[in-house]
Amino acid sequence: MTARTTPAHGSTATRGSNRSGVATRTALVEAARRTLVEDGFARTSARSVAARAGCSQASLFYHFDGVPDLLLAVLDEVSDRRMAAYREPLLAARTPGQLTRLARRIAAADIASGDLRVLVELVAGAPTVPGLKAQVAERIARWEELVSQAAEHFIPRPLRSTVRPAVVAHAVVAGFLGLELLRDLRDDDAGTEDVLEDLEQVGRVAGAIAGGAR
């Protein structure tokens, strides 16, 4: 149940001034993403999204099973794009200095693009929408797994039973989400900037101590 709606496209023609079906579908996903970022989960309704996408509500329900289904499509788009961009650099990091610089770069990009906001809105809003919760949890879990793998390179084996990589990853993801949550509350990026700044300083020092500075 709740299978993703993917209507068959009989003709691929983009006829005249009307855009094709796929174009409308794409526009809806992008409109929903922007609405989540700019107006928040609560104000992301079929009406508001359709208006931004420049189509009618009915089109939304033609292309998707409902609003939650559309939100899931947004999550997948953001999730896949982030994973593609960050997976390799994260696994390639070897010194604390590299890792913290990378973390800062990722945070800056995710904040500027609104991707982090999309994740926060969905994580915070999903629990009230029956089907969404599990789906969102799965995407977050994938992200935690990646961070966990990256963390393994930085936790000496004898410490791994005390400072477990998976646990560190959970804390890191929670930290990112929490920082974005607070950032929206004060719409002042300074707080997040400062945390990353201090973290990078610490990472730099740790990298130097570890010796393998490059």
Place this chain on the structure above:
Amino acid sequence: MTARTTPAHGSTATRGSNRSGVATRTALVEAARRTLVEDGFARTSARSVAARAGCSQASLFYHFDGVPDLLLAVLDEVSDRRMAAYREPLLAARTPGQLTRLARRIAAADIASGDLRVLVELVAGAPTVPGLKAQVAERIARWEELVSQAAEHFIPRPLRSTVRPAVVAHAVVAGFLGLELLRDLRDDDAGTEDVLEDLEQVGRVAGAIAGGAR
């Protein structure tokens, strides 16, 4: 504008089987708190709260200026109670071991009572409700100040320009909120438990190294 509604109570009598006005007011605050915890911000409506409080919607609008005003009363109740309970012990902590044990105790209590959930729901939901945002931000700021003061005892002076107490406090608050955000997503406390467990282990070791173990 948007001043808190506090109707004058001419007679203090609790007459017959009807509870007094203050009792209804209190019941509404408690009902709103429970609704936030159990159903989330989105489902906390005048209807749902009044039903749980055992009174009519109209009573809610008599005692409060509207739903946001009621939510603010909930925030104050939770905020003040937490501050009263945690202020002294937090400022009294002197070893990392003490601090992490305390942090764990606080987290456990806040999760069990639902207070942390109230904070998360309000921080996440406030931005969409015009008046609420600034008020919630103020309460969170108070909490950050306290944590900042506690953190000063643990950051050696030469390090305080690199690891700024206020920044650490911001990160800590973000971490708590983020962990609770994720906890709700998977309704499985294990993740949070593990983070606090590992943190306490690290704190214990750090406390021993610092020498001042007690």
Place this chain on the structure above:
DNA sequence: GTCTATACTTGGATAGAC
């Protein structure tokens, strides 16, 4: 103070024309 009843608004979702 508290109630019932009601006016008004917004959102999800579908029918049926084109």
Place this chain on the structure above:
DNA sequence: GTCTATCCAAGTATAGAC
């Protein structure tokens, strides 16, 4: 595929009786 028109549910808020 996309639209307009429409139905229905749920929310905020107020009026007026008691």
